[in-house]
Amino acid sequence: MSKLPTVHDVARVAGVSRQTVSNVLNSPDIVRPDTRDRVRRAIDSLGYRPHASARRLRTQKSSTIGIRLDPMLDGISGSILDRFLHALTEQADAIGLRILLFTATGPEDEIRQFGRLIDGSDVDAFVLTSTFHGDPRTEWLIEHEQTFVTFGRPWGIDDMNDPRHAWVDVDGRAGVRAATESLLYRGLSRIGFLGWPAGSGTGDERSGGWRDAMTAAGLGEGLEMLQETAVDTVSAAREASDRLIARIGDLDAVVAASDSLALGAVVQTGGALPVIGFDNTPVSAAMGFSSVDQRLDEVAAGVLALLTDAEGSADVARHRLITPELVVRSSHPPMVPDARM
Structure with a gap:
């Protein structure tokens, strides 16, 4: 196993003293530009990284x-x-x-x-x-x-x-809006939303994205009937999906505030409806439903x-x-x- 490069190696390759290398690392302004560039090229070529403990002692910072x-x-x-x-x-x-x-x-x-x-x-x-x-x-x-x-x-x-x-x-508002718009683009209109109970800033934002898209499409009336809430578990989402389906018999699709809620909807509907989640977790990839990636x-x-x-x-x-x-x-x-x- 090859040893890690040291400040001695940098000094040797750059043709300068150890102190000059130290100055480049800690006080570069006092080093001539051509010398500074030569030292930095040596650092890059060797892949040298200053020792964290030594740097902490010099700077009084832990990095x-x-x-x-x-x-x-x-x-x-x-x-x-x-x-x-x-x-x-x-x-x-x-x-x-x-x-x-x-x-x-x-x-x-x-x-x-x-x-x-x-x-x-x-x-x-x-x-x-x-x-x-x-x-x-x-x-x-x-x-x-x-x-x-x-x-x-x-x-x-x-x-x-x-x-x-x-x-x-x-x-999240933009992400859920884009998800809902993609379903509207398919010609679907009875798009339900599974979200979290009110009071969550993140959850309220995501719910707002669904409302924005539905309202812009002229479907803003009666949105309360198309919305259900649940805590962020698959079992709670299954129960919420049941309530939504019982209330809206001709549901076209579901957009969910998370992949946990989306998975509950997928399981409860048997995959019969398009479902879009949020977070693009490995579960969404494994189960094959679309999801919003947070990047x-x-x-x-x-x-x-x-x-x-x-x-x-x-x-x-x-x-x-x-x-x-x-x-x-x-x-x-x-x-x-x-x-x-």
């Missing part, structure tokens, strides 16, 4: 981002966070940052963990997931002047555009861009809304205009 590992409620919804964490870790590693995972029993416990990690200088910044109405974590981090980015908008508090609260989110690689890239621009450059937006993508599959594929062009 580490803390993020809570949420409990997996079920294998379907849990895969979303897994994919996000993988994308975040992979992209962070590429720019010399590390991810530290920690657990907490709830928001208040997570805040206590923030304090512990800050006191120990274990992390430089935080990424928050699973945002919700009145989330106290963001207020605490702002008050304690900590660098953070949330994956999710600040639902229910008055800092949607506060530059101190950087966030990246997926436009988590782009979410992770946005989170890291905001974290590494913690000072808030004037030309960098502090809030990013990612447009998701409809992934078409199944024996009842929704027709979309682009698919025929």
